[in-house]
């Protein structure tokens with residue numbers, strides 16, 4: 001059976017790596033900018049050209065240049081109302097895309113310019129997610145959204161953000177993350193935050209192996225104790241393809257596979273930052289064949305002009321994946337979520353598997 005865009009959109013999907021400040025609708029950026037007097041600082045004045053500007057500016061081949069585009073989204077996310085609105089849009093957009101469970105991350109420290117406290121930022125975003133879930137429910141769509149709190153790797157607030165994540169642990173915040181420019185900012189700078197979270201039995205992921213290679217992945221896992229890797233694409237550098245068609249895993253790659261370390265892969269984002277050169281050559285193809293714990297993610301839907309459906313579609317085109325492959329990625333993601341075990345199991349058995357089974361059975365009735 002051919003896997004069509006319509007199948008992919010309707011298939012239940014799980015998203016573990018999506019940035020709130022990287023997923024605004026262009027129209028929402030314009031409306032919020034108008035409210036705070038930021039319109040004349042935006043690089044475009046209508047939704048279509050603004051969307052194009054974000055995609056093109058982010059398509060620079062460099063993570064540092066890619067990250068510069070976030071100045072505009074963060075600029076309009078500085079009030080409670082704006083944060084509620086952006087989070088509500090986010091949950092609704094993901095639900096319309098067929099996402100049933102999402103962990104959406106953002107850096108509270110980047111939303112304090114107009115006087116909000118860290119706690120107020122988290123409360124506003126949580127409120128927006130709850131509103132978005134309810135609005136989706138009214139349209140007959142089901143989604144559960146949790147937040148991950150990110151600390152910026154070049155800054156010095158990681159312990160404070162880790163404490164914040166822990167405070168909101170049973171209130172909409174499922175874990176912690178480190179993001180920002182990788183080169184020159186090793187995760188070990190934030191060891192106190194990771195040690196604190198480990199003492200609290202809390203969960204965290206680290207952006208690693210995106211713009212920088214194996215040492216960054218090694219540090220994230222072996223020194224910092226990350227539960228998951230944001231991107232992790234460069235693990236491919238520790239895998240050697242031999243002329244006879246077999247592959248050899250180095251010690252680190254073998255560790256990542258043996259320990260079932262989840263890789264939060266974001267294909268389109270990787271093409272834009274230069275971490276991969278085409279969908280067909282993206283390491284996800286080989287890593288999936290080798291049964292690494294691979295998951296598929298959007299990273300930044302605005303900057304990449306993408307959605308979960310579109311990421312899956314690119315992979316179907318590049319690797320000929322079937323609904324069974326997409327279910328495998330989805331179950332991998334659900335197994336790797338920072339949710340209690342019984343919820344993960346229920347999502348897999350009661351939402352994901354029946355959803356794919358229904359789609360796979362459609363040919364019987366056509």
Ligand SMILES: O=c1[nH]cnc2c1ncn2[C@H]1C[C@H](O)[C@@H](CO)O1
Pocket residue numbers: 019020021022063067070105106107110150179180181207210269299300
């Ligand atoms: O792919 C990424 N790598 C590293 N940092 C990133 C990436 N995408 C977004 N960020 C940064 C920019 C955002 O302002 C911040 C929090 O979401 O995380």
Ligand SMILES: [Zn+2]
Pocket residue numbers: 017019179207230299
């Ligand atoms: Zn990211």
